Amino acid sequence: MKIRRYKKVSKFLSFYKNSFGFKTPYQVLVDGTFCYAALENHINIANDIPRYLHDEVKFLTTYCALIETEELGKQVGGAKVIQKQYALHKCGHEGKAIPGDKCFLSMVKKKNPQHYIIATQDKDLQKRLQRLPGVPVIYLNMKTPILLPPSHASEKATQKQSNAVVQAQKTNIDLMKKQKGLLVEGADKPKKRKLKGPNPLSCKKKQNPTKVDESINKVEDGKVEKRSRKKIRIPKHVKELLINNVNNQ
Numbered sequence: 001m002k003i004r005r006y007k008k009v010s011k012f013l014s015f016y017k018n019s020f021g022f023k024t025p026y027q028v029l030v031d032g033t034f035c036y037a038a039l040e041n042h043i044n045i046a047n048d049i050p051r052y053l054h055d056e057v058k059f060l061t062t063y064c065a066l067i068e069t070e071e072l073g074k075q076v077g078g079a080k081v082i083q084k085q086y087a088l089h090k091c092g093h094e095g096k097a098i099p100g101d102k103c104f105l106s107m108v109k110k111k112n113p114q115h116y117i118i119a120t121q122d123k124d125l126q127k128r129l130q131r132l133p134g135v136p137v138i139y140l141n142m143k144t145p146i147l148l149p150p151s152h153a154s155e156k157a158t159q160k161q162s163n164a165v166v167q168a169q170k171t172n173i174d175l176m177k178k179q180k181g182l183l184v185e186g187a188d189k190p191k192k193r194k195l196k197g198p199n200p201l202s203c204k205k206k207q208n209p210t211k212v213d214e215s216i217n218k219v220e221d222g223k224v225e226k227r228s229r230k231k232i233r234i235p236k237h238v239k240e241l242l243i244n245n246v247n248n249q
Contacts, residue, residue, distance in 0.1 A: 006054065008147075008149075009052065009053065009054065009147050010054065012136070012147050012149060012150060013053065013055075013136075013147075015150050015154075015158075016115075016134065016136055016150070016154075019134070019154070019157075019158040020111070020112065020115065020133075020134040020154075021115065022115045022136075023115065024055045024056050025055070025056035025057055025058045026053060026055060026056070026057050026058065026115075026117050027058050027060055027114065027115060027116050027117065028049065028057055028058065028059050028060065028116070028117045028118075028119050028138070029060050029061065029062065029065075029089070029104060029107060029116045029117070029118050029119065030045070030059055030060070030061050030065075030083065030086055030119045030120075031061070031065045031068075031069075031083075031100050031101075031104065031118075031119070031120045031121075031122065031125075032065060032066075032068060032069030032072065032076060032079050032080070032083055032100065033120055033121035033122050034119040034120050034121055034139070034140065035069070035078075035079035035080075035082040035083045036076050036078075036079035036121070037121045037139075037140045038082065038140060039078045039079055039082060041140060041142055041143045042143070043140065043143055043145075045059065045082065045119075046059070046085075048145060049119070049138070049145055052145040052147075053147070058087070059085075059086040059087070060086055060087050060088075060089040060116075061083050061086045061087075061088060061089065062088070062089055062090075062091040062093075062100070062103050062104070062107070063088060063090075063091055063093060063094050063097060063103075064091055064093050064097045064098050064099065064100050064102075064103035065083070065100040065103060065104070066080075066083055066084065066088065067097040068097070068099060068100040069083055069100075089107075091103050091106065091107060092106070093106075101120075101122055101124070101125040101128070104118055104120070104125065104129075105125075105128060105129070105132075108129065108132060108134075108135045109132070111132075111133055111134050111157070112132065112133075112134045112135045115134075116135070117136045117137075117138055118135060118136070118137050118138070119138045119139070120137070120139060121139055121140065126139065126148070130148070130151040130152075130153070131151070131153055132151075132153060133151070133153045133154045133156070133157035133158075134154055134157065135151075135154075136148070136150075
């Protein structure tokens, strides 16, 4: 088995061990579709699956799953022979069998308390199992066993459980502090921030108002006061030069 594939499987199994209490030997519930696919691809379930999971495995099936395989007829006779080799686990439907997928779903409801791993090729059943927290699903891709990654429902349940543990630890610590007289009431409450003035560095400087020219026209008693203009003084030698030019013309 490739190292990368082994690392993935180890990571997924560690998740189920730490978050949902899975232990070895792993209990694998096998249906007829998985046995049929193994027979078609020449896979020895008893040898290859424990080697893939890298640990001991206990293979199980249910009365309902076995009856469902038998009803499919001679074309799946080999799968039925393989399935009969596994321990028949009590599912509560003995004497009145229900479809195999519904039987397996009933076995893992309420967070899979018995820690089953479901081995099936039924795509619809795989999707429904992925909606439940703490249910590993394994299937065959040609000759390769594949353990599906933990579902969103499993990750969400783990996060919720972690938050509850953290909150419980915080409550216990506060209780111990209070018993020792180290906890001051109101000390953990956030202080209200006072409103502060604007940052002087971020404010624009005040601009001086533009002075209005007093020479602008004013209206007083209906009379318009004209703006006085300064007289331009022309030098004397410039005047003489201008006059000479005019006379010469």
